[in-house]
Amino acid sequence: MKLVIGCDQGALELKEHVKEVLKEFSDITVEDVGTYTTDSVDYPDIAEKICEKITSGQADRGIALCGTGIGISIACNKVKGIRAALCHNVFTARMSRQHNDANVLAMGGRDISFGPATEMVQVWVKEEFLGGRHERRVNKIMEIQDK
Numbered sequence: 001m002k003l004v005i006g007c008d009q010g011a012l013e014l015k016e017h018v019k020e021v022l023k024e025f026s027d028i029t030v031e032d033v034g035t036y037t038t039d040s041v042d043y044p045d046i047a048e049k050i051c052e053k054i055t056s057g058q059a060d061r062g063i064a065l066c067g068t069g070i071g072i073s074i075a076c077n078k079v080k081g082i083r084a085a086l087c088h089n090v091f092t093a094r095m096s097r098q099h100n101d102a103n104v105l106a107m108g109g110r111d112i113s114f115g116p117a118t119e120m121v122q123v124w125v126k127e128e129f130l131g132g133r134h135e136r137r138v139n140k141i142m143e144i145q146d147k
């Protein structure tokens with residue numbers, strides 16, 4: 001799986017931690033689209049970079065990080081084809097894959113500590129979409145963006 005990851009200044013340390021976690025998965029490659037310093041940036045710009053990688057097929061899924069995860073998830077969800085899930089624990093991370101087929105995991109660097117983030121990422125990259133009734137609902141979500 002090709003993963004793209006990005007953050008603003010509110011989640012720089014969490015991004016570096018998540019990249020370390022992802023090194024344990026030999027079948028996952030990670031592209032980091034920034035930001036790379038503590039200088040202030042605008043999270044919608046990072047969201048666009050992450051989503052462009054996914055919608056162009058250069059990445060399968062993404063991890064989007066800002067201070068709370070809220071802004072960057074809102075921005076990602078403006079992009080057609082993106083289902084960004086702002087998750088706060090292992091349960092929501094798992095459900096975002098099983099029920100929502102989320103292709104972007106959003107987390108807050110000022111909210112989630114490294115321990116929970118480790119488990120959330122480990123679960124999220126491996127969990128599969130269950131399909132069935134959930135597929136019908138996800139399809140309806142995707143139809144909304146075409147209205």
Ligand SMILES: O=C(CO)[C@H](O)[C@H](O)COP(=O)(O)O
Pocket residue numbers: 008009010011040043066067068069070071072
């Ligand atoms: O969480 C965020 C958006 O939802 C941002 O990371 C946060 O607003 C950035 O704040 P600051 O400019 O003070 O670093």
